[in-house]
Every structure is written in C-alpha cells, then in structure tokens.
Amino acid sequence: xxxxxDDLPPFLKNYLPDGHRNGRPFVTLTYAQSIDAKIAxxxxxxxxxxxxxxxxxxxxxxxxxxxxxxxxxxVLADDPGLNCKWIGPNNDPDESxxxxxxxxxxxxxxxxxxxxxxxxxxxxxxxxxxxxIVITTKTPKVKEANVEYMxxxxxxxxxxxxxxILDTLRRNxxxxxxxxxxxxxVINQLLMCSDLIDSLxxxxxxxxxxxxxxxxxxxxxVKLKDISWWKGTSDVVMCSRLQN
Amino acid sequence: xxxxxDDLPPFLKNYLPDGHRNGRPFVTLTYAQSIDAKIAxxxxxxxxxxxxxxxxxxxxxxxxxxxxxxxxxxVLADDPGLNCKWIGPNNDPDESxxxxxxxxxxxxxxxxxxxxxxxxxxxxxxxxxxxxIVITTKTPKVKEANVEYMxxxxxxxxxxxxxxILDTLRRNxxxxxxxxxxxxxVINQLLMCSDLIDSLxxxxxxxxxxxxxxxxxxxxxVKLKDISWWKGTSDVVMCSRLQN
Numbered sequence: 001x002x003x004x005x006d007d008l009p010p011f012l013k014n015y016l017p018d019g020h021r022n023g024r025p026f027v028t029l030t031y032a033q034s035i036d037a038k039i040a041x042x043x044x045x046x047x048x049x050x051x052x053x054x055x056x057x058x059x060x061x062x063x064x065x066x067x068x069x070x071x072x073x074x075v076l077a078d079d080p081g082l083n084c085k086w087i088g089p090n091n092d093p094d095e096s097x098x099x100x101x102x103x104x105x106x107x108x109x110x111x112x113x114x115x116x117x118x119x120x121x122x123x124x125x126x127x128x129x130x131x132x133i134v135i136t137t138k139t140p141k142v143k144e145a146n147v148e149y150m151x152x153x154x155x156x157x158x159x160x161x162x163x164x165i166l167d168t169l170r171r172n173x174x175x176x177x178x179x180x181x182x183x184x185x186v187i188n189q190l191l192m193c194s195d196l197i198d199s200l201x202x203x204x205x206x207x208x209x210x211x212x213x214x215x216x217x218x219x220x221x222v223k224l225k226d227i228s229w230w231k232g233t234s235d236v237v238m239c240s241r242l243q244n
Numbered sequence: 245x246x247x248x249x250d251d252l253p254p255f256l257k258n259y260l261p262d263g264h265r266n267g268r269p270f271v272t273l274t275y276a277q278s279i280d281a282k283i284a285x286x287x288x289x290x291x292x293x294x295x296x297x298x299x300x301x302x303x304x305x306x307x308x309x310x311x312x313x314x315x316x317x318x319v320l321a322d323d324p325g326l327n328c329k330w331i332g333p334n335n336d337p338d339e340s341x342x343x344x345x346x347x348x349x350x351x352x353x354x355x356x357x358x359x360x361x362x363x364x365x366x367x368x369x370x371x372x373x374x375x376x377i378v379i380t381t382k383t384p385k386v387k388e389a390n391v392e393y394m395x396x397x398x399x400x401x402x403x404x405x406x407x408x409i410l411d412t413l414r415r416n417x418x419x420x421x422x423x424x425x426x427x428x429x430v431i432n433q434l435l436m437c438s439d440l441i442d443s444l445x446x447x448x449x450x451x452x453x454x455x456x457x458x459x460x461x462x463x464x465x466v467k468l469k470d471i472s473w474w475k476g477t478s479d480v481v482m483c484s485r486l487q488n
Contacts, residue, residue, distance in 0.1 A: 036461035037281035208466035217280035222452035229480050231473045236480050
C-alpha cells in the first residue's frame with residue numbers, strides 16, 4: 001500500500017476528474033519523462049525516471065479514474081499492473097484494491113498482447129485489480145477469458161479515432177474518467193487533441209536519458225494554460241490544460 | 245536595466261562560480277528548453293520559451309562570469325547581445341554595463357560569423373558590452389577590428405577539444421569563469437563532459453515546441469547530482485551538477 005506526500009493532493013485537486021464531458025469521459029493525460037523528454041532509455045526498456053514520490057502520485061491519480069488506457073507497445077514492454085496501490089482517502093481496510101483500481105484499457109489494434117500470463121491477470125486473480133478491455137480493429141479468433149474486446153472500425157488511414165474510442169468507453173462501459181499513461185505514440189497523438197484532453201500531468205525527473213531514448217514531442221507546437229508546478233525531492237510535476 | 249526575482253539569488257547561490265578549477269575556468273552550462281526538450285522551434289529561428297523572470301535570471305548569471313561562450317550557429321541565428329543588463333548588486337550607477345558584462349566568446353571554427361554589423365558590435369560601441377573573442381581553427385585573411393582571434397589546432401576529427409579551449413581561455417585571457425549558453429551542438433557535447441562542467445542550470449518553459457524543433461539530448465545517459473528546483477510563474481529552473 002502506498003501513501004502520498006501531503007502537498008500533492010492540494011496541488012492536484014483542480015486537475016482531477018469532475019464528471020464526464022459531453023458524452024465522453026474526462027481525460028487525464030499523464031507520463032514521466034527525463035529532462036531531455038525521454039520516457040525510456042530505449043524502446044521496450046522499462047526505465048526508472050522519477051522518485052518514489054511521483055510513483056505514489058500516479059497511484060493516487062489512478063484512484064480517481066474509471067479507466068486507465070495505454071498502448072500495446074508499452075504493455076508488451078513493461079507488463080504493468082495498472083492497479084491502484086494508494087491507501088485510499090479513508091485508509092478503509094474494507095475497500096479492496098480491486099475496487100480502488102481503474103479498469104485497464106489496452107489499445108491493441110493488431111491484438112499483439114496476451115492477457116494470459118500477464119501481471120494484470122495475476123493481480124486480477126488475486127482481487128487486486130480489474131480485468132481489462134482490449135481495443136482492437138478485428139474480432140479475435142480466440143477470445144481470452146475475462147478480457148472484454150471493444151472492436152472499433154479503423155478509418156481510411158487504418159487508425160481508430162480517439163474521439164470514437166472515448167465516446168464508446170463512455171457509452172458502452174459508463175466510463176466518466178480515463179487516465180492515459182502512454183506510450184510515446186499515444187501521448188504524441190493526444191497532445192494534438194486539445195478538444196479531448198482535460199488535464200495534462202507531466203513528471204520531469206532530473207536525469208538525461210540520451211538521444212537514443214523514446215521521445216515525447218508532438219508533431220507541432222502545443223500551448224498550455226492553467227499551469228502549476230510542484231517541486232519534489234528530485235522531480236517536478238507540471239499540471240496544466242491544453243490551449244485550444 | 246533588469247532586476248531579478250528576490251527568490252532567485254538564494255536559489256542560485258551555491259551554483260555560482262567560486263574561482264577557477266585546476267587551470268581552467270569554472271564552467272556554467274545553461275539554457276532554456278520547452279517540455280519536449282527543444283531550444284527552438286526550428287534551426288535558426290529564435291523562439292520565446294521562458295517567462296521574463298528567467299530571462300532576467302540569465303542576465304543575473306552573466307554578471308558573475310568573465311566570459312560567455314556560444315556556438316556560431318546560435319550567433320548567426322539570434323544575433324544576441326550577450327551583455328549583462330542586470331542592475332547589479334548595489335544598483336551602482338557608476339558600474340557601467342560594459343564592466344558588468346562577460347566577454348563574448350564565439351566558437352566559430354570556420355569563421356562564418358561577422359562582428360561588423362552585429363548587435364554585439366552595436367552594444368560594444370555604446371559602452372554596453374565587451375568586444376568578442378572568436379575561437380577558430382584558421383588565421384583569418386582579414387581580421388576584424390576589435391575582435392580577438394583565438395586560433396586553436398583541430399584534432400584528428402577536425403574538432404577542437406573543449407579542454408584545450410577552456411585551458412586557453414584561462415591561460416591567455418585570465419578567465420576564471422565561463423558561462424556557456426548554447427546552441428544545441430555545444431550543449432549536447434558538453435553534457436557528456438562531467439569533468440569540465442561545474443554547474444548546470446536549465447530553464448524549462450511550459451510549452452511544447454514540437455518534433456521539428458532543435459533538441460537538447462546528449463548522446464548517452466547523463467546522471468545529475470546536487471539537484472534543486474525553482475518554481476516561477478510558468479517556468480521551472482533546475483540547478484545541478486553532473487555526476488562523474
């Protein structure tokens with residue numbers, strides 16, 4: 001069970017979900033990067049960037065979201081648990097980790113990921129997390145047990161539109177809030193979607209990962225507003241919103 | 245004349261030059277970048293990244309350095325003044341801007357830059373800045389008035405070693421401290437030279453400049469130590485040192 005630094009909840013308060021948005025969930029985009037804007041030292045290599053304080057913050061944030069979405073590349077590289085280990089607002093022993101955790105949503109158009117044998121499955125079997133929704137463009141030949149498949153029509157460029165993903169998560173799964181944690185392709189696309197992102201929360205760790213790392217940088221300039229910064233022991237966190 | 249925010253001098257205090265280092269000057273590496281580690285939107289385009297507060301900080305820092313070094317690419321793109329407009333520690337009207345300013349040092353191996361007609365010349369002629377030293381690998385055919393040429397032997401890779409540059413600045417020009425402000429090639433090289441950099445001061449402005457921008461990211465991982473962060477209105481500043 002994780003706690004969170006006392007000064008983080010007041011800092012994050014104005015950026016937490018406060019209900020859905022015109023039929024789509026409230027969307028928080030969040031990630032941790034190095035000074036040189038890398039989220040990993042190499043593609044597929046899990047890299048420690050930030051202090052335990054900001055890892056705790058991530059678990060705190062997860063508590064306030066119905067869903068947690070990441071791309072298949074990151075799931076394949078990191079095998080993340082995606083559950084919420086925060087102790088909860090009342091430190092209530094009756095509130096299970098499963099209840100506190102957001103539902104994992106894996107964007108996996110080509111069905112590369114297997115739930116079976118994953119950390120997520122392990123946590124779910126132990127009552128410490130929820131079973132995932134897999135977003136894909138084709139009906140799987142073999143459906144995995146406990147996996148919900150959300151089949152989406154790709155557009156002319158063989159992509160699924162973010163708006164349709166979010167609308168469907170709201171409509172079919174009643175999701176009022178989704179936290180999006182990566183990887184770089186997902187983040188770079190969504191930084192260009194100011195109409196879909198409600199909060200942006202970026203941790204910057206005081207390290208350079210080097211030019212071979214995995215970069216977060218959107219295709220074009222992105223201006224921010226409602227900016228606030230938090231200083232930790234070795235990291236900073238920026239909360240903001242995207243300008244239209 | 246510029247002032248500086250009251251909380252910046254105490255924040256910067258431990259990172260200011262405190263005398264030369266074994267025959268070379270104390271070296272401060274400093275620059276301003278976007279969240280996505282870009283120092284400009286495009287090569288050759290001067291880009292506003294940071295708040296006026298951190299621009300003031302740069303002028304404050306210049307006051308404490310004997311020299312200010314930048315690469316020819318940046319000088320050609322930005323035509324910077326490189327002088328010190330900070331009001332000074334005692335707000336002394338007798339201390340001229342020329343006295344307060346560090347001496348510009350332009351790393352220009354192929355002599356692409358002309359002093360004549362530059363902002364630097366204008367400031368120098370008005371008694372608001374010092375005349376430059378140009379570091380080059382060949383004796384110029386025509387020497388410009390008021391320019392000091394520091395001719396250095398390139399190595400086998402046609403590069404001038406940073407150590408020899410710094411040693412020569414100390415030996416020939418009695419420089420006890422040099423501030424290095426860019427551009428990206430210079431910064432990326434020097435981030436790998438933990439034995440030559442005494443302070444690293446990075447401003448991060450709350451904007452994304454996009455993937456076409458000019459990136460600061462060293463060739464390999466760089467670990468930092470003695471990290472402190474300052475929060476401004478919209479920027480943060482990190483002071484640190486490089487781990488060996």
